Amino acid sequence: MIKITLWENAYDSIEHGLEHLEIAINNDNAYDYRRAVLDFCHAAELLLKEILFRIDPIYAFDKNDLFKKCLDPLHPTIEELYSCKSLEVHPLCNAVEKYAPELKNEYNANLNVFSKEASKLRNKIQHFCYESTVSEIRGTLLKLSYQLLCPVFSYLDTEMKYDPLEERLYEAFSVENVLRYYKEIYHQENRDYSIGCCYACGSYGLIMTYEEGYPTSCECLACKFTQKDIQVEDYRICPDCGGNSLIYSEELDGGICLWYKCANHKDGGIVISMEMCDSCNDYKIENVCNCTESVE
Numbered sequence: 001m002i003k004i005t006l007w008e009n010a011y012d013s014i015e016h017g018l019e020h021l022e023i024a025i026n027n028d029n030a031y032d033y034r035r036a037v038l039d040f041c042h043a044a045e046l047l048l049k050e051i052l053f054r055i056d057p058i059y060a061f062d063k064n065d066l067f068k069k070c071l072d073p074l075h076p077t078i079e080e081l082y083s084c085k086s087l088e089v090h091p092l093c094n095a096v097e098k099y100a101p102e103l104k105n106e107y108n109a110n111l112n113v114f115s116k117e118a119s120k121l122r123n124k125i126q127h128f129c130y131e132s133t134v135s136e137i138r139g140t141l142l143k144l145s146y147q148l149l150c151p152v153f154s155y156l157d158t159e160m161k162y163d164p165l166e167e168r169l170y171e172a173f174s175v176e177n178v179l180r181y182y183k184e185i186y187h188q189e190n191r192d193y194s195i196g197c198c199y200a201c202g203s204y205g206l207i208m209t210y211e212e213g214y215p216t217s218c219e220c221l222a223c224k225f226t227q228k229d230i231q232v233e234d235y236r237i238c239p240d241c242g243g244n245s246l247i248y249s250e251e252l253d254g255g256i257c258l259w260y261k262c263a264n265h266k267d268g269g270i271v272i273s274m275e276m277c278d279s280c281n282d283y284k285i286e287n288v289c290n291c292t293e294s295v296e
Helices: 006-027 030-055 062-068 078-081 087-101 112-127 133-154 165-173 175-189 290-296
Strands: 193-199 204-211 213-221 244-249 254-257 274-276 283-285
Touching: 006 030, 006 133, 006 165, 030 087, 030 112, 030 133, 062 274, 087 112, 112 133, 133 165, 165 175
Parallel strands: none
Antiparallel strands: 193 204, 204 213, 244 254, 274 283
């Protein structure tokens, strides 16, 4: 009997995607870039379905289809499920967020990078005239790997030895060469800047540009994550380093520290929990707000 689990299928797609990516970069081949995006998105979809399957298989399927095609929709047979429609990307991500909240809370996974960014690029490839740039594909694959695929593999704890996806992607895209190139340009511009780990893709390529003694913008050379027009009043105290260097990122739905000496940059750029407090007009940082501390 031939048997392949969902996560084994997903891992195989990643392996194929990396192979196509290496060919694409060396030969500037649009078809291999296309294949890499499709394979990585396929892997993401399978891994998210694996999460739901481990909780309850029916969560991965369209509810209307279950009631239409199954005698007992809450306890369908495997043969019945073969005929049912599984969830598409957006409802799939919503279901994972609902039934497996620890994926985000404990493993820092960002489902939006798949539902809002990678799946959009996949749709462009599958349903429209394919037109993209190396920069767009690089950013998408780095973010998808760092923010979703690797956290999901850790969450599933497959105990399978696999090369860290980030390192293989950085090597394929030669992120170090990109950084070296821009360092020369910044030196010519006399730009006041520092370098840290990107919170969106994990690469050591987050350029933090200073004006008036503090970072007013940041941009990742690898994935093009950006934060612009940062005002001094936007900063809050970072719980990791104690510096007034933490800002909220709407894209990442959390806090990022822009002091390059913060240990967070050595740890790979981990997003800090940061959300608006219901009691005041300020942020709760790691579930603590100054207003509650004042009351106590």
